């Protein structure tokens with residue numbers, strides 16, 4: 338059975354532009370028709386649609402139906418892939434956006450008050466542990482930090498780096514007396530403290546790397562009876578997500 342290969346060959350010659358003289362006067366349909374008419378042998382390809390060949394002269398080869406099916410199939414697959422790619426794109430965006438979590442907050446200059454008998458404005462002392470208000474927020478990507486609470490709530494699970502700087506300055510001969518602790522969900526994580534008369538001004542910084550689940554909350558508290566004096570804006574609470582992920 339050779340009629341189909343011959344017809345396909347004629348078609349491919351046409352497609353490749355190798356039979357220019359013929360293509361000027363003959364359409365591919367005409368060529369196919371002539372080839373079919375000249376065919377003397379038996380037509381054994383049972384998929385061949387003779388009616389189609391002589392009446393419509395388009396898409397009549399044995400493979401037409403398969404070609405159409407393949408075309409349809411490819412279209413469905415491409416559509417599916419496109420859909421999957423845009424979903425993946427959304428998920429990548431969600432993950433990369435989630436990692437853009439960072440905050441920096443300072444205590445306000447006006448948070449310190451001068452009480453009678455004191456030489457400088459201080460935050461504290463209080464008769465209970467008090468969450469420190471870092472209300473001067475200069476960075477809050479991901480909106481995890483709440484200035485009203487002075488607390489940072491992890492917007493998504495991951496490993497976070499948190500850091501705080503504590504500063505205090507008292508009058509000459511006075512006593513630096515403070516302890517500030519980083520709390521997560523009400524539990525102590527780390528702290529810095531001072532209790533001396535050796536010098537009147539000091540600062541200390543703590544940095545921790547913590548696994549946090551979405552919703553975990555961290556804040557700083559000043560221990561009862563202690564105080565932070567002068568330039569409260571030097572007290573800084575800052576943090577950022579190192580990388581996302583869920584952990585036991």
Ligand SMILES: *[C@@H]1O[C@H](CO)[C@@H](O)[C@H](O)[C@H]1NC(C)=O
Pocket residue numbers: 388
């Ligand atoms: C060819 O077409 C004619 C009418 O156009 C129809 O009667 C006949 O059944 C068709 N033959 C085949 C094999 O489809």
Ligand SMILES: *[C@@H]1O[C@H](CO)[C@@H](O)[C@H](O)[C@H]1NC(C)=O
Pocket residue numbers: 443444445446447473475570
């Ligand atoms: C808030 O912080 C900025 C930057 O450090 C500072 O310029 C500004 O004075 C602060 N505002 C208050 C109210 O402390």
